[in-house]
Amino acid sequence: MAADGLVLYTNSGNKNSYKALIAAEYANIKLDVPSDFQFGETNKTPEFLKLNPAGKVPTLKTSNGGIFESNAIARYVARLSDTGLFGDTLLDTALVESWIDFSTTELDGPLASWAYPHFGIVAYDKKKEAAAQQALKKALGVLDAYLKTRTYLVGDAVTLADIIVFANLWLGYTKMFDPEFRKPFPNVLRFWQTLAAQPQFSKVVGSWSLPTEVVKPPAAKESKAKDTKPKAAKQDKEGSAAKQRGLQPPQQKQQQRQQLRRLSQRTPCHNCRRPQWPSTPGSACILTRLRQSSERSPLEASGRVPISPALPTTSTSWVTTRRASRCGAATISTTTKTMSISLS
Numbered sequence: 001m002a003a004d005g006l007v008l009y010t011n012s013g014n015k016n017s018y019k020a021l022i023a024a025e026y027a028n029i030k031l032d033v034p035s036d037f038q039f040g041e042t043n044k045t046p047e048f049l050k051l052n053p054a055g056k057v058p059t060l061k062t063s064n065g066g067i068f069e070s071n072a073i074a075r076y077v078a079r080l081s082d083t084g085l086f087g088d089t090l091l092d093t094a095l096v097e098s099w100i101d102f103s104t105t106e107l108d109g110p111l112a113s114w115a116y117p118h119f120g121i122v123a124y125d126k127k128k129e130a131a132a133q134q135a136l137k138k139a140l141g142v143l144d145a146y147l148k149t150r151t152y153l154v155g156d157a158v159t160l161a162d163i164i165v166f167a168n169l170w171l172g173y174t175k176m177f178d179p180e181f182r183k184p185f186p187n188v189l190r191f192w193q194t195l196a197a198q199p200q201f202s203k204v205v206g207s208w209s210l211p212t213e214v215v216k217p218p219a220a221k222e223s224k225a226k227d228t229k230p231k232a233a234k235q236d237k238e239g240s241a242a243k244q245r246g247l248q249p250p251q252q253k254q255q256q257r258q259q260l261r262r263l264s265q266r267t268p269c270h271n272c273r274r275p276q277w278p279s280t281p282g283s284a285c286i287l288t289r290l291r292q293s294s295e296r297s298p299l300e301a302s303g304r305v306p307i308s309p310a311l312p313t314t315s316t317s318w319v320t321t322r323r324a325s326r327c328g329a330a331t332i333s334t335t336t337k338t339m340s341i342s343l344s
Ligand SMILES: N[C@@H](CCC(=O)N[C@@H](CS)C(=O)NCC(=O)O)C(=O)O
Pocket: 014, 016, 043, 055, 056, 057, 058, 068, 069, 070, 071
């Protein structure tokens, strides 16, 4: 039976659209799926936004207006004829709704958090992945125990609860659940495979196979996360840990070490043999330069300190300073020599 004017906008292979398409098979109605739908374009047009203000798919166009959110679309389609997809009693209907909500929050949410980074949809984060996997395993454990004595979730026939749980586990059983992951949940696997074998399901989803390994996250994103984040985090951590211990962060320490190395490499002035800084082997120290040449010193050039060509006497002295600092449990003492020049 063709339902008048029912158009389902979706990109192909969208597991959320499977919900309405499978329900339509049970309702024995046809949903038109436009083949010219362009994801990211069609769903952003003003006409589309009138049907679904969020501009997302799936979206169902009826002769009276649009319906959005895949569960709501599936519910609407399941009620278009006497499908039995809500069970036989009021309690059955409530349980169908219970499992639909469970599926959305406990299965779809964590599975999406785990899987989407593996498809490059969002950035990969190891901690988030572990948390999502843990939450998903917990929910699958609940589902597995419940299905131990049951073929379907509510009653003895397929309901909308089965359809929605099936669709929400689609990415898992086709891309993410490798043999090791699915091993503790044999009843969920049997349930899912039983549904996949139903003609109303297989007509929509086509062929599929259980994954032998988990889809790998895009290499670039993973390595970027590995290369930059932890390094920056490590430096940050070292820096703040050092600050907490009253020490300088690592970059400053490195600069200090370089400066000390430069100072220790002083070479004698070719004329007076005094160690000079900055050190350029074979060159003259500033005092020699002032004495021997007509070169104007920067001080003289500034006009603030007039220095006559016949220089007055100069005296130099080295001041040794010791500084102790703490590095972890050890005390480090640094000795710095400073040359002071006095012109009289
Ligand atoms: N909770 C929604 C999810 C809808 C959704 O996120 N759809 C995605 C594709 S799976 C979309 O249309 N994204 C387009 C966009 O965000 O612009 C449902 O169940 O229908």
